Amino acid sequence: MKALSNAACIVGVDESDEIGTLPHKSQLSLHLEAVTNAVRDAGLRMADVDGIFTAGQHSPALLGEALGITPRYVDGTSVGGCSFIIMVEHAVAALHHGLCDVAVISHGESGRSGVGVSPRRDLSLSGQYEAPFGFGGAPTYFGMITTRHMHEYGTTLEQWAQVAVSTRAWACLNPKAARREPITGADVLASRPVCYPFNVLNICLVTDAGGAVVLTRADRAQDCARPPVYVRGMGEATEHVMLTQMKRLTFSEATRISGARAFAMAGVTHEDIDHVMLYDAFTSGPPIMLESLGLARPGEGVHFFEEGRSTPGGSLPINTNGGGLSYTHSGMYGIFPIIEATRQLRGECGARQVPDVRLSLVNGMGGMLSAAGTLVLSNDR
Amino acid sequence: MDLERPLPHPITPEARPYWEGLREHRLMLPRCLDCGRAFFYPRIACPYCHSRQIVWTQASGRGRLHAFEIAYQPMGRAFTVKPPYVLAMIELEEGPRMMSNLINVEPDPRAIRCDMPVEVVFERLTDEITLPLFQPARPAGGGR
Numbered sequence: 306m307k308a309l310s311n312a313a314c315i316v317g318v319d320e321s322d323e324i325g326t327l328p329h330k331s332q333l334s335l336h337l338e339a340v341t342n343a344v345r346d347a348g349l350r351m352a353d354v355d356g357i358f359t360a361g362q363h364s365p366a367l368l369g370e371a372l373g374i375t376p377r378y379v380d381g382t383s384v385g386g387c388s389f390i391i392m393v394e395h396a397v398a399a400l401h402h403g404l405c406d407v408a409v410i411s412h413g414e415s416g417r418s419g420v421g422v423s424p425r426r427d428l429s430l431s432g433q434y435e436a437p438f439g440f441g442g443a444p445t446y447f448g449m450i451t452t453r454h455m456h457e458y459g460t461t462l463e464q465w466a467q468v469a470v471s472t473r474a475w476a477c478l479n480p481k482a483a484r485r486e487p488i489t490g491a492d493v494l495a496s497r498p499v500c501y502p503f504n505v506l507n508i509c510l511v512t513d514a515g516g517a518v519v520l521t522r523a524d525r526a527q528d529c530a531r532p533p534v535y536v537r538g539m540g541e542a543t544e545h546v547m548l549t550q551m552k553r554l555t556f557s558e559a560t561r562i563s564g565a566r567a568f569a570m571a572g573v574t575h576e577d578i579d580h581v582m583l584y585d586a587f588t589s590g591p592p593i594m595l596e597s598l599g600l601a602r603p604g605e606g607v608h609f610f611e612e613g614r615s616t617p618g619g620s621l622p623i624n625t626n627g628g629g630l631s632y633t634h635s636g637m638y639g640i641f642p643i644i645e646a647t648r649q650l651r652g653e654c655g656a657r658q659v660p661d662v663r664l665s666l667v668n669g670m671g672g673m674l675s676a677a678g679t680l681v682l683s684n685d686r
Numbered sequence: 687m688d689l690e691r692p693l694p695h696p697i698t699p700e701a702r703p704y705w706e707g708l709r710e711h712r713l714m715l716p717r718c719l720d721c722g723r724a725f726f727y728p729r730i731a732c733p734y735c736h737s738r739q740i741v742w743t744q745a746s747g748r749g750r751l752h753a754f755e756i757a758y759q760p761m762g763r764a765f766t767v768k769p770p771y772v773l774a775m776i777e778l779e780e781g782p783r784m785m786s787n788l789i790n791v792e793p794d795p796r797a798i799r800c801d802m803p804v805e806v807v808f809e810r811l812t813d814e815i816t817l818p819l820f821q822p823a824r825p826a827g828g829g830r
Contacts, residue, residue: 433694433701434727435785437817439771441762448755449775456753456800500773501756501795547727549775549783554753 310570311686313397313408314526314533317347317519318644321413324514324633325483331421332361335515335635336368336413343517348530349407354519356380356405358396360388361414361637362423368411378405384543385671386584386637389518390678393643394539396520406521410643413515416636420513430547443586444500444508446548446673451502451589453554458604460592462502466493467610468588469506469630474616476627478657483510484631493588507588509629509638516640518647523686534650537664538571538681540564548673557674560597564668564679571664571681575600578681579662580649581621582642584669585628594668598679622659625649639669643680650684692764693815701728703742708816711808713745715780726782747806748823749778754800756793776804776820790821 319342321335330338336359344351356378357365365379380395382388389410396408415422431440440446454460470490476482488506496506526533542562545551552558568574578600583591592606601609609615615623626632626645633641646665648654667680697705707714717724718732719739731738755773760766770793777783789807791797803823810816 429696429698430727432692433697436762436765437691437694437811438785438787438819439691439757439760439762439765439767439773440785441765445755445757445761445773448773449753452755453753453800498758500758500761549726549785550733554775 306570309397309401309539310537310572311523311535312401313520314523314535315518315643315647315682316521316526316529316531316533317343317345317349318647319343319346319517320481320644321515324481325512326417327415327513328418328420330415330513332413332415333363333371333421334413335415335513336363336411337371339413339515339517340368340372340409340411343519344409346531347519349519353407354409356396356399356408358392358408358410359412360392361412363413376405378408384676386586387639387669387671387676387678388637389640390643390667390669390680391541391676393518393520393536393680394541394678397536397539400520400522406525408520410518410520410640411515412517412635412637412640414635414637415513416634417511417513434547443673444503447587447589448500448503449548450554450593450673451587454589454593455502457555460604460607462494463490464607464611465502465507465588466490468585468591468607469493471610471616472585472624472628472630475625475657476631478617479627479632482627482632483512484627503587509586509634510631512633512635514633514635516644518640518643532651532684534647535683535686536680537683538567538569538573539679540566540570541676541678543671543676545675546672551674555593556603557593557597557670557677559677560594560668560670560674560679561599563677564598567679567681573664573681578621578664578666580625580646580659580665581623582646582665582667583624584638584642585624585630586634586638588630590670591623593674594670597674598668617657625654625657625659639678642667642669646680646682650682689811690765690767691811691817692762693811700730704728705815707742707744708808708818709814711816713747713806713818714742715745715778715782716740717743724780724782726778726784746779749776749804749820751788751798751800751802751804751820752777752783754788754798756795772798774820784818787819788821789819
């Protein structure tokens with residue numbers, strides 16, 4: 306396991322040419338824009354790419370074909386939005402063992418406009434045990450985790466609202482963010498009720514977007530166009546798919562396992578982390594992730610947001626791109642926290658740049674805290 | 687006939703005893719003969735001890751509201767029950783959790799509490815399909 310620490314680097318990242326509401330672009334086009342942009346960012350040529358990693362509706366084989374390359378390593382692991390974070394681990398292992406030399410992880414999703422999207426998915430369990438009761442869409446599941454947390458720990462709607470406020474404050478500093486007007490806790494509480502305990506400002510955006518990440522072995526990374534970002538630690542796990550099967554609604558076992566392995570591999574502690582990216586599909590997500598990762602005690606993750614630690618100028622900046630709540634959320638958001646962490650570690654973030662970042666923690670969920678991937682990224686070894 | 691709810695679909699072979707039980711107003715759960723634990727959803731192996739010795743037993747129909755949500759707008763496809771309605775995760779007395787709706791209650795977060803006692807109500811949709819819904823437990827009807 307230790308052998309994989311710092312074995313490979315992120316050398317290229319980018320979004321699709323534009324992100325937001327894009328009814329003129331297919332899902333496949335979002336992939337191709339993101340991949341070509343990220344490969345260019347790395348200073349590599351498409352012909353250098355020999356490993357393709359992607360989740361969602363398009364297979365890695367289709368992506369290889371559409372890009373006009375013949376990958377010798379493919380991975381289509383699909384365990385929800387964190388799949389791309391987990392694929393960093395898979396890519397590092399494949400690079401380390403020489404199964405490929407340049408790995409591209411790609412995401413493209415026409416989540417808002419539905420252009421070039423197929424509706425087919427397996428419904429045998431949710432179709433029998435959930436759909437007849439009106440479940441459908443992520444808010445009807447994640448709200449369960451949230452009301453249980455409120456019951457067990459006394460967390461309040463006012464506290465969750467501060468996650469949206471903090472994240473929006475970062476979005477105001479990101480020119481690519483979809484929502485850039487400052488908001489207050491009162492705005493969140495007064496926004497349109499969707500599904501208790503969530504008002505519309507507690508829920509992520511729904512956008513069209515692509516994103517891609519390029520990795521290569523550490524020795525080769527020195528020749529790329531940008532400063533390398535080392536994958537120092539990584540971990541993954543899955544616990545459940547159906548929410549009724551989650552052992553404890555208020556604590557993600559998958560998150561805990563993935564985080565513990567990432568920290569152990571990186572050889573760092575929670576106190577060493579300078580910057581955090583968490584998958585914020587809902588305001589209650591990041592606090593519960595902090596608790597499951599062990600950065601906060603159970604019930605206290607939301608204190609990071611209430612006390613201003615997570616916000617611009619705070620002691621532990623969280624979701625500095627503006628998050629799924631205010632920057633972009635195409636459906637499977639997990640590629641974007643990796644892109645932002647890489648940019649922060651390269652010092653490219655302009656008004657939202659966190660000073661002196663050395664170690665960034667990326668954690669994402671798949672489904673409803675069902676799967677998890679954690680990365681510890683660094684700009685030195 | 688216009689249904690307000692999507693029918694369970696596709697019904698899988700391992701779940702037939704569950705759906706047949708509901709038709710007769712019995713909430714049936716798979717239970718492992720080796721470790722004795724009941725579980726849900728139906729499957730052919732025990733999720734606790736991985737035994738393949740599974741039998742069906744009738745649940746009491748009593749449980750607690752483990753967690754809930756109140757939908758203020760239509761959330762599920764082909765689900766046309768008028769909002770607001772209460773989405774519920776029930777923890778049955780026998781241990782397993784299942785999704786359902788909490789009915790016969792004010793759809794107001796001040797009227798609903800996690801861990802409140804609930805009991806099953808059988809809601810017939812068609813000749814073939816009856817769903818297990820839940821309501822606040824009647825104080826006199828509980829018996830224990």
